[in-house]
Amino acid sequence: MSLQNIAREITIDQTRHLETSIPGPKSTQRHAEREQHVTAGFGVTLPVFVEAADGGIIQDIDGNRLIDFASGIAVTSLGASNKRVAQRVAAQIEKFSHTCFMVTEYDSFTKVCKWLNEHTPGDFDKRTGLFSTGAEAVENAIKIARSATGRPNVLVFDEAYHGRSLLTMAMTAKENPYQLNFGPMPREVVRAASANPLRPVYGGSTPAEITEKSLASVRDTLATHGADTFAAMVIEPIQGEGGFIVPAPGFLTGLREIADEHGIVLVIDEIQAGLGRTGKLYASEWEGVAGDITLSAKALANGVPLSAVTGRAELMNAVHSGGLGGTYAGNPVACEAALAVFEQLDQSVLDNAAKIEQTVREVLEPLLEETNIVAQVRGRGAMLAIELADKGTLEPRPDLARSIALACHAQGVIILTCGTYGNVIRLLPPLIIGEELLRDGLQVLAGAIKDAA
Ligand code: PLZ
Numbered sequence: 152m153s154l155q156n157i158a159r160e161i162t163i164d165q166t167r168h169l170e171t172s173i174p175g176p177k178s179t180q181r182h183a184e185r186e187q188h189v190t191a192g193f194g195v196t197l198p199v200f201v202e203a204a205d206g207g208i209i210q211d212i213d214g215n216r217l218i219d220f221a222s223g224i225a226v227t228s229l230g231a232s233n234k235r236v237a238q239r240v241a242a243q244i245e246k247f248s249h250t251c252f253m254v255t256e257y258d259s260f261t262k263v264c265k266w267l268n269e270h271t272p273g274d275f276d277k278r279t280g281l282f283s284t285g286a287e288a289v290e291n292a293i294k295i296a297r298s299a300t301g302r303p304n305v306l307v308f309d310e311a312y313h314g315r316s317l318l319t320m321a322m323t324a325k326e327n328p329y330q331l332n333f334g335p336m337p338r339e340v341v342r343a344a345s346a347n348p349l350r351p352v353y354g355g356s357t358p359a360e361i362t363e364k365s366l367a368s369v370r371d372t373l374a375t376h377g378a379d380t381f382a383a384m385v386i387e388p389i390q391g392e393g394g395f396i397v398p399a400p401g402f403l404t405g406l407r408e409i410a411d412e413h414g415i416v417l418v419i420d421e422i423q424a425g426l427g428r429t430g431k432l433y434a435s436e437w438e439g440v441a442g443d444i445t446l447s448a449k450a451l452a453n454g455v456p457l458s459a460v461t462g463r464a465e466l467m468n469a470v471h472s473g474g475l476g477g478t479y480a481g482n483p484v485a486c487e488a489a490l491a492v493f494e495q496l497d498q499s500v501l502d503n504a505a506k507i508e509q510t511v512r513e514v515l516e517p518l519l520e521e522t523n524i525v526a527q528v529r530g531r532g533a534m535l536a537i538e539l540a541d542k543g544t545l546e547p548r549p550d551l552a553r554s555i556a557l558a559c560h561a562q563g564v565i566i567l568t569c570g571t572y573g574n575v576i577r578l579l580p581p582l583i584i585g586e587e588l589l590r591d592g593l594q595v596l597a598g599a600i601k602d603a604a
Pocket of ligand 1: 224285286287315387391392422448
């Protein structure tokens with residue numbers, strides 16, 4: 152029963168508390184300093200400087216306690232100062248902080264790979280490679296798929312997010328801010344329709360029809376370029392930055408079939424949705440689909456940078472020796488953090504993700520009827536979102552998403568927006584957040600939505 156043990160070890164008061172306005176005077180001063188030294192290329196959701204964080208609370212330098220509905224974008228699932236992670240990390244740094252796995256080896260790297268081979272979807276022989284960031288995992292999956300197939304092209308989808316590096320920003324659908332002024336983009340990246348149940352690009356009035364039409368258009372797109380020119384197709388099981396879009400049922404299964412038909416490597420990007428976020432260890436389990444390659448990052452080491460590419464042994468071993476790596480790839484400190492995550496990520500934590508969904512739906516779903524601006528409440532487990540759009544026309548309302556987010560921030564609740572139109576409010580609380588704190592934050596959010604309506 153990890154959940155209770157983790158909760159017992161939290162030392163920060165798990166209540167919202169406002170000592171000053173948000174951001175407070177100290178944060179405001181630090182933010183001005185930051186602007187003198189930090190590139191303007193980094194944005195910020197809420198210019199508040201953090202003193203400490205754990206459970207569902209972020210405590211700032213002005214003494215405010217904010218409710219954390221972001222988890223650093225789905226990273227600190229077990230709490231931002233999880234004790235077991237802290238202990239294993241500290242003990243490792245005492246012994247050695249780094250050797251580079253390509254220079255001399257350490258066993259924690261192997262152990263993390265073994266766990267991932269055993270726990271990612273797919274009942275086949277697997278191998279894993281460890282890296283540092285999500286974008287690096289995506290890039291390496293493409294390198295592996297190309298090496299194994301000898302083909303150049305990569306199929307990605309509408310609303311996709313895969314990173315900010317030169318290849319992955321091209322794979323990401325949204326142009327501003329991710330691609331703007333950063334071109335040229337590699338021409339081997341080809342985009343196809345996703346199966347967005349609320350806004351189906353290729354039409355369809357039932358989920359089954361949406362899936363059928365989207366899959367037909369995927370086949371067309373492949374045919375246009377020659378299906379046998381594709382090394383990989385890459386999809387998120389729930390699209391994250393694109394708006395927490397759960398694909399219409401059967402879409403992922405359909406992609407699995409198309410990939411098999413044409414010898415294309417199916418890469419499932421579980422970087423945001425994986426490691427328990429949706430109430431299952433991997434979100435693709437909801438559809439009973441296994442990628443040939445599954446990507447993990449974010450919550451994998453609870454905030455210490457670590458990412459992983461796990462896939463069929465024959466694919467992963469198709470790469471020549473020395474073809475994969477990186478100075479920090481699978482750093483020993485990060486591997487220890489991941490092992491601490493694996494020790495704690497048990498059924499009680501997954502069950503709490505499911506309970507979070509219940510509570511969120513109970514509070515937010517009535518707004519579908521009570522207001523004329525909530526178009527959908529969607530997602531799975533502790534990965535939930537509300538899409539703001541005018542009732543009837545479905546005209547996206549990013550203005551409302553922004554003002555609702557600001558109203559929440561002012562009251563000490565950290566929430567993020569997302570979506571192609573920026574009109575989606577998403578909730579990513581730590582998986583271990585307590586019920587009372589969750590309800591307090593949701594009441595603030597529901598109040599802000601009603602005010603905006
Ligand atoms: N794949 C599905 O969600 C990262 C991006 C934040 P990195 N998402 C948060 C931002 O604006 O930079 C993400 C993801 C999915 C890949 C990535 C990339 O992971 O660790 O940010 O490189």
